[in-house]
Amino acid sequence: MSNRRTFLTALASAAGMASVSAVVRAQTPRDVVLTNVSYDPTRELYRALNDAFAKQWQADTGQKVTIRTSHGGSGKQARSVIDGLEADVVTLALAGDIDAIARESKRLPENWQSRLPNNASPYTSTIVFVVRKGNPKSIKDWPDLAKEGVSVVTPNPKTSGGARWNYLAAWAYELDRTRNDKAGGDQAAARKFVEAIYRNVPVLDSGARGSTTTFAQRAVGDVLVAWENEAFLTLQEFGADKFEIVVPGFSILAEPPVSLVDQVVDKRGTRKVAEAYLEFLYTPAAQKIIAKNFYRPSKPDSADPADLARFPKIRLVTVDQAFGGWAKAQADHFAEGGTFDQIYKPGAKPVTR
Amino acid sequence: MSVAALRGWTPSIAKPSVLPGFGLTFGFAVSYLSLIVLIPLAVLVWRASALGIDGIWRVATTPRVLAALQVSFFISAAAATVNVVFGAIVAWVLVRYDFPGKRIFDAAVDLPFALPTAVAGIALASLYATNGWIGALFAPWGIKIAFTPLGIFIALVFIGLPFVVRTVQPVLQDFEREVEEASATLGAGRGQTVFRVVLPALVPALLTGGALAFARAVGEYGSVIFIAGNMPFVSEIAPLLIVTRLEEFDYAGASAIATVMLVISFAALLAINSIQAFSRRRFGHA
Amino acid sequence: MPDGVFGEGRLVRWTLIALAVGFLVLFLVLPLLAVFTEALRRGAEAFSASFDDADTQAAIRLTLLVAAIAVPLNLVFGLSAAWAIAKFEFPGKSVLISLIDLPFSVSPVVSGLVYVLLFGAKGLLGPLVDDWDFKIIFAVPGIVLATIFVTFPFIAREVIPLMQEQGTADEEAALTLGASGFRTFLTVTLPNVRWALLYGVLLCNARAMGEFGAVSVVSGHIRGLTNTMPLQVEILYNEYNFVAAFAVASLLAGLALVTLGAKSLLEWRHGDSLSPARRH
Numbered sequence: 068m069s070n071r072r073t074f075l076t077a078l079a080s081a082a083g084m085a086s087v088s089a090v091v092r093a094q095t096p097r098d099v100v101l102t103n104v105s106y107d108p109t110r111e112l113y114r115a116l117n118d119a120f121a122k123q124w125q126a127d128t129g130q131k132v133t134i135r136t137s138h139g140g141s142g143k144q145a146r147s148v149i150d151g152l153e154a155d156v157v158t159l160a161l162a163g164d165i166d167a168i169a170r171e172s173k174r175l176p177e178n179w180q181s182r183l184p185n186n187a188s189p190y191t192s193t194i195v196f197v198v199r200k201g202n203p204k205s206i207k208d209w210p211d212l213a214k215e216g217v218s219v220v221t222p223n224p225k226t227s228g229g230a231r232w233n234y235l236a237a238w239a240y241e242l243d244r245t246r247n248d249k250a251g252g253d254q255a256a257a258r259k260f261v262e263a264i265y266r267n268v269p270v271l272d273s274g275a276r277g278s279t280t281t282f283a284q285r286a287v288g289d290v291l292v293a294w295e296n297e298a299f300l301t302l303q304e305f306g307a308d309k310f311e312i313v314v315p316g317f318s319i320l321a322e323p324p325v326s327l328v329d330q331v332v333d334k335r336g337t338r339k340v341a342e343a344y345l346e347f348l349y350t351p352a353a354q355k356i357i358a359k360n361f362y363r364p365s366k367p368d369s370a371d372p373a374d375l376a377r378f379p380k381i382r383l384v385t386v387d388q389a390f391g392g393w394a395k396a397q398a399d400h401f402a403e404g405g406t407f408d409q410i411y412k413p414g415a416k417p418v419t420r
Numbered sequence: 421m422s423v424a425a426l427r428g429w430t431p432s433i434a435k436p437s438v439l440p441g442f443g444l445t446f447g448f449a450v451s452y453l454s455l456i457v458l459i460p461l462a463v464l465v466w467r468a469s470a471l472g473i474d475g476i477w478r479v480a481t482t483p484r485v486l487a488a489l490q491v492s493f494f495i496s497a498a499a500a501t502v503n504v505v506f507g508a509i510v511a512w513v514l515v516r517y518d519f520p521g522k523r524i525f526d527a528a529v530d531l532p533f534a535l536p537t538a539v540a541g542i543a544l545a546s547l548y549a550t551n552g553w554i555g556a557l558f559a560p561w562g563i564k565i566a567f568t569p570l571g572i573f574i575a576l577v578f579i580g581l582p583f584v585v586r587t588v589q590p591v592l593q594d595f596e597r598e599v600e601e602a603s604a605t606l607g608a609g610r611g612q613t614v615f616r617v618v619l620p621a622l623v624p625a626l627l628t629g630g631a632l633a634f635a636r637a638v639g640e641y642g643s644v645i646f647i648a649g650n651m652p653f654v655s656e657i658a659p660l661l662i663v664t665r666l667e668e669f670d671y672a673g674a675s676a677i678a679t680v681m682l683v684i685s686f687a688a689l690l691a692i693n694s695i696q697a698f699s700r701r702r703f704g705h706a
Numbered sequence: 707m708p709d710g711v712f713g714e715g716r717l718v719r720w721t722l723i724a725l726a727v728g729f730l731v732l733f734l735v736l737p738l739l740a741v742f743t744e745a746l747r748r749g750a751e752a753f754s755a756s757f758d759d760a761d762t763q764a765a766i767r768l769t770l771l772v773a774a775i776a777v778p779l780n781l782v783f784g785l786s787a788a789w790a791i792a793k794f795e796f797p798g799k800s801v802l803i804s805l806i807d808l809p810f811s812v813s814p815v816v817s818g819l820v821y822v823l824l825f826g827a828k829g830l831l832g833p834l835v836d837d838w839d840f841k842i843i844f845a846v847p848g849i850v851l852a853t854i855f856v857t858f859p860f861i862a863r864e865v866i867p868l869m870q871e872q873g874t875a876d877e878e879a880a881l882t883l884g885a886s887g888f889r890t891f892l893t894v895t896l897p898n899v900r901w902a903l904l905y906g907v908l909l910c911n912a913r914a915m916g917e918f919g920a921v922s923v924v925s926g927h928i929r930g931l932t933n934t935m936p937l938q939v940e941i942l943y944n945e946y947n948f949v950a951a952f953a954v955a956s957l958l959a960g961l962a963l964v965t966l967g968a969k970s971l972l973e974w975r976h977g978d979s980l981s982p983a984r985r986h
Contacts, residue, residue, distance in 0.1 A: 102928060110945055133760075135930040143667045150669075150827040151836070152844045152926045225668040270651040273667050276944060285567040285649060286550070304946045434796040438878055440887035442794050449787035450802075452779075456855055457808055460820035463830050467823050506729045513726040517719060525727065527970040531734050533909070534962035534969075536916025537814075538936040539955040542943050543737035546744060553736065578733050610714055639813025642918035642936070646943070659815040659919065666819065666923065671828065678816045685811040693804070 099340050101134045104154035106141040106228050106323065107274030108297045112360040113158070119356060120347045124340065132340055140274035141228025141323075142401075148172070148328065155332050155341045158325040160228020161386075162186070163393035165326050174330040187324040189348035190362035193381060194229075194236040194321065196313040197282065197291040197298045204289045208315045209240040212290060213263035220288035221268055222278045224400075224407050228323070229275035231401055233292045236319040237261050238400075239389040243317055262410040283310065294321070299361035299377070320383040464682070468675035479676035484652050485661060489680065492658040495569060496637035499576035504630040507584025508622065514585070515592045529585050532578055537642025544575050545646040569655050571647040579640050580633025587629035588622055595621060624699030628692050635688035639681060741959045744952035756942075756953035764930040765938035765954070768846065772934060773914040776853045780910055781903075784861030788899075789891065792869030793877065803866065809858045817855045818923025821848055844926030849934065852920040857910045864906030865899050868980065872898055901976040905969065912965040916958055 105113055117134040124132045137144065137152070141160035148154050149172045159165055162180055169177050180187045198206050204217055212219050222230035241260040242252025269287060272278045275297055282291035283305045290313075293301070298312045325345055332338040347353055351369030358370035363378055390396040400406045434442050468476055479485060513519075514526050532540070548555045548565040555565050565571050595618060603613040641659040649655035658681055665674035714722070746753055756762060787806060791799055809817065823829050825842040835842055842848045876898065880890040896903075918936040925932045933941065935954055942951035973980065 102931070104928075133930070135928050137926055137928040139927065140667065143669075146669045147844065147926060150843070151832075151841065152928075153841065223664075223668075226664075269654075270649065270656075272650070273664065280944060281650075284549075287567065287649065287651070434794045437794055437874075438881055439793050439874060439890075441891070442790060445786040446790035446794075446796075449783060449790055452783045452786075453802075453805060456851070456858060458805070460824050460855070461808070461812070463824050464816070464820045466830075506726070509722055510726040510729060513723050517723055519723050519727075521727075523970075525730050527966050528730060528734050530966055530969065531738065531962065534912045534916075534965045535738075536918060536936050536955075536958045536962070538918040538939050539741060539916070539958050539962075540737060541918075542939065542951060542955060543740045543744075546948075547736060547740045553740065554732075574733075578737070581733055614714075635811055639811075639816070641813065641815050641922075659813050662813075662815050662819060663923065666822070671823065674819060675823065678813075678819050681813055681816060685813070689804075689807075689811045 097129070098131045098133070099337055101132060101155045101337055101341055101344060102153060103134055103136045103156050103158055103344075104144050104148055104152060105136055105138050105158040106144060106160040107138055107222075107276040108229070108279075108294055108300070109158065110136070110138050110276070111300065112296075112357065112362060115356045115360060116348065116353055119352055120344055123347065123352070124343065130340075132344075134344070138274075138276070140222065140226035140230070142224075142231075143226040143273060148174070153331055153335075154328050155335065155337050156325060156327055156345060158323070160321070160323045161231060161393055162322070162324050163231075163397040164228060165324055166394060167397075168328070172330075174328050175326055176329065179326040180324060182327075183325065183345060184349060185365040186322055187326060188322040189325060189345075189353070189365055190323065190357045191365065192295045192321045192323070192362055193318045193383060194233055194292060194315075195295050195298050195318065195379075195381075196315065197293055197301055197310050198289065198313055200309050200311055202311060202313065206290045206313055209237060209317070210260075212237070212267065212292070213260055214267075217267050217290065218269055218288040219264055219267045219290055219292060220278050220282040221271070221292040222275055223271035223273055226273040227275055227278075229278075229294050229297070229321075230271070231396075232294070232319060232321045234261060234400065234407065235386065235390060235396060237264055237292075239319050239384050240315070240317050242389060243384065258406060258410065261406075265411050295363070295378070296361035314379040314381060317382045317384070319389070320385045322385075461682070464675055464678055467671065468679040471672055471676055475672075476676045476679060479673055480680045484656075485658075485677055485680075487653040488656050488658040488661040488677075491569065491572070491654075491656060492638050493684075495572050495657075496576055496634050499573055499580055499637050500630045500634040502577050503580045503584045503633045504626050507581065507629060507633075508588060508626060511585045511588035511592055515589060529582050532581050537579075537640070538646075540578060540643040541575070541646035544571070544578065544643065548574060548647065566647050567649040567655070569648075571649070572644055572655060572657065575643045575647050576637040576640060579643055580637050583633040583636065584626065584629030587632065588625045591622055591625040592618075624695050624702075627695045628699075631688055631692045631695065635685055635692075638684060638688075738959060738963075741952055741955050744948060745956040747952075748949050752949050753953050753956075756950035759950065761929040761933065762938055762942075762950070762954060765933045765935050766957075768849070768931075768933065769915050769935040771846070772850050772853050773911055775850050776857055776914045777907060777911050779854060780857055780861050781907060783858075784865050784906060785896075785903075787862050788865040788869045789895070791866055792872070793874050806859050806862050806866075809855055814856060814917065814919030815923055818852045818920040821851050821855070821924055825851075843924050844928075845932060848924035849921050849932060852924045853914050853917050856917050856920050857914045860910035860913060861903065861906035864902045864909070864980070868899050868902045869895070899979075901972055901979040905972050905980060908965050908968055908972075912962060915961060 103113060103117075113134075113136050117136070121132050121134065124130060139147075141164050144157070145159060145164035145167050148157060148168050157165055157168065165175070165179060166177075169175050169179060196206055198204070205211070206217070211217060221233045224230040224234050238257045238261050241257035242254070245253035245256050270281060272281055275294055278291060279293060279297055279301055281287045283301050291298075291301070302310055302312065325348065327338070327341050327345065332341045349366060351366070354364040354366050354369040355371060357364045358367070358374035361377070364370045367375055386393055386396055390399075398405070434446075471479065480489075510529065514522065545566055546552050548571055550556065550559045550564065550566070552566070558565060565574065599617060600613050603617045604610070608616070639659060641657075641663075644657055645660055648657060648660070650660055658677060662674050662677050662681075665677065787802070791802065822843055824831055825835055825848065826832055827836065829843075840847070842851070876894050877890050880894045881887075885893070916936055917934075918940070921934055922937060922940075925934070925937060927933060927937065927941070929941065935958055939951050939954050939958070942954065
């Protein structure tokens with residue numbers, strides 16, 4: 068009776084799929100599910116934030132909200148959203164990636180960044196270095212990364228947002244250093260400098276967390292160029308007895324923004340919850356959590372002073388100041404054939420480990 | 421069409437038969453095969469061909485891709501060789517000898533088949549890391565296993581382990597002891613008998629098993645990426661490079677590398693089939 | 707075991723056994739032990755706490771669902787193909803058999819890639835899928851498809867050689883006695899291959915639940931939604947949550963051991979009813 072068996076199998080499969088999709092789409096009208104597509108290192112941060120928001124939303128409205136997150140390199144995540152990954156909100160590493168979503172998929176308006184305070188960034192961060200305890204290679208500042216015999220771990224700018232912040236921070240450092248030689252800094256010198264650094268890079272992971280794993284767990288490299296929050300997390304996870312943070316004198320102000328994905332929230336009917344979720348990120352409760360997780364809160368008054376005291380004082384420059392904005396920076400450096408493609412030649416020089 | 425009418429009717433492509441159902445089963449099987457396997461694979465080749473043969477060649481011969489293919493190729497070959505040698509020993513021991521726990525070991529040989537690759541990956545990574553059970557034994561000598569090509573080698577030996585053993589076992593089992601006894605009565609020492617009478621009969625099975633292990637190793641992803649260093653030119657395997665290109669949304673590049681890997685796989689398959697056909701003709705069994 | 711010219715000396719014998727057992731312990735037993743040791747490193751409480759996590763539970767459910775769809779579909783296919791191949795003569799039979807074995811020789815990553823190329827937004831059928839508003843890539847259907855691809859040959863290749871060996875005599879006898887085609891299949895053919903079928907189902911299921919590479923490529927890695935157990939293991943591992951990662955891994959390892967046990971049982975008790983390659 069293969070016909071009957073086939074029929075029964077098909078029926079069972081259909082029933083199975085139907086029941087699961089029912090479960091997934093919220094069993095009762097009182098339950099709602101949001102999808103937050105985020106960048107790589109924010110796993111722990113959003114676990115804490117989502118818990119807090121769910122509690123608050125339940126208390127305020129009686130509705131149960133579950134927030135599902137996806138993490139990966141910011142560029143890669145943006146491309147996935149463009150390709151159809153259904154996100155209610157995106158919380159990525161840089162404005163350029165959300166701009167790309169707006170431009171290429173039209174799922175959100177081009178003026179998204181003005182819809183929330185502080186350029187739609189509830190938290191900021193910067194770029195620092197992590198070295199092994201004792202700092203055997205004496206890494207003190209950016210020029211040490213370009214020295215011969217130093218192995219540098221940083222992610223792939225084609226997929227990772229943090230990687231692009233790292234790249235631009237290095238470039239901006241050299242521009243700043245040469246600001247008296249040429250108006251706005253010597254671009255050619257900056258390019259040479261960044262090229263020298265990338266010659267010391269043995270492997271490009273696809274996201275910031277991957278690089279942290281490569282440096283801390285697989286013991287590759289002498290210095291990890293990382294998000295400040297990731298650096299603190301490394302010390303917490305792997306032990307402050309194994310690693311230390313080296314703060315350069317100069318770095319870039321990284322502003323990871325957040326946004327609704329209008330087309331998705333309207334289709335799924337989740338606009339109200341999603342808007343409340345993003346607004347929640349600016350509330351005192353959330354800013355406290357943000358500071359606790361090593362991100363610099365945009366509204367520091369609400370945060371615990373002890374957490375704030377951990378952040379080192381660094382001279383910071385913004386992407387607008389140094390590079391004329393993300394659109395220009397992305398086009399100049401990270402687009403197909405941009406400066407990164409021109410300078411990164413893997414295997415051009417023997418790797419030292 | 422009623423069942424009675426279907427009975428005894430077969431489409432003209434098949435020889436007439438009393439049994440019914442050819443149209444239905446053959447049709448379903450071929451449709452399912454096309455939908456799930458053939459059409460998607462065709463799309464891959466079509467996508468890659470958008471680059472043109474020279475385009476594919478150009479992608480395939482960029483230094484990084486060549487290096488990844490080399491890493492995959494050579495380490496897989498080394499692992500397959502180790503599996504041929506030790507697989508032969510294991511098969512021999514399992515067929516010819518008795519010892520406590522033999523049945524359990526026999527069953528365990530299939531573990532790499534049944535164990536998910538990600539589980540194998542993290543298990544091997546933690547075993548061979550510098551603070552793992554085995555890694556710690558080598559660490560004092562400065563030998564790093566995890567996150568080096570050596571780690572990839574270990575993972576690929578694990579993956580290919582059952583192939584040689586399971587291919588050789590049936591052949592060894594069916595081997596006629598009379599031949600060995602005849603050889604002994606003719607004055608050959610035991611070593612001579614084993615190496616000049618038994619082993620040659622096992623060669624096709626050994627080759628087939630080795631080729632299967634090789635083909636599986638070249639495409640392996642899950643168990644390798646946790647223990648490999650994933651460093652281009654040193655410990656980056658070809659499947660990882662495909663994933664990297666995909667994450668950069670370089671579909672053309674990913675397709676090109678995937679096509680090259682498909683070609684390698686098919687070549688291995690062809691080799692296996694030829695060995696089996698040759699062996700069937702020469703020895704009467706695969 | 708005869709010694710001397712008819713057998714190896716005791717020294718040789720035990721050396722070989724030691725080598726073989728040592729090799730197997732090193733490569734098979736130790737990794738398995740490592741999984742369970744790491745899972746229980748912080749005690750039984752931490753172990754069971756790993757399964758309280760909603761994302762992990764969702765991953766387990768998704769894995770079961772995917773297997774529940776992939777295995778029956780491949781079962782129907784395997785039986786169909788086996789019937790057509792074993793009971794009839796037609797040109798191109800060996801080509802068909804080789805084609806069925808294709809997914810075995812394709813890297814798991816490529817298996818996932820082909821579906822992205824077909825159903826992804828920039829894929830061949832991408833715009834069509836978008837119009838229907840039916841998500842395939844980055845959603846559960848994509849995972850199911852990729853899993854079906856990877857486990858495609860398992861059942862077919864257990865059943866086909868056996869049915870070929872058994873020939874058509876039994877079925878023809880049943881037909882002459884007046885049974886319909888379907889009844890013949892159900893009451894004559896199926897019982898003849900039931901152990902091989904079970905064997906294939908076991909292998910197919912183990913692989914379906916454990917597939918990593920192919921699923922990793924098509925999944926959106928959305929926690930709680932498009933993560934299967936192997937993907938969840940990777941996520942937990944990358945978040946330094948080693949106990950949880952190994953706890954989930956130990957579930958999968960346990961499944962592997964059950965599969966191995968059931969497989970061995972089938973081979974010992976019903977070895978003659980399995981496909982020719984399995985009898986050892």
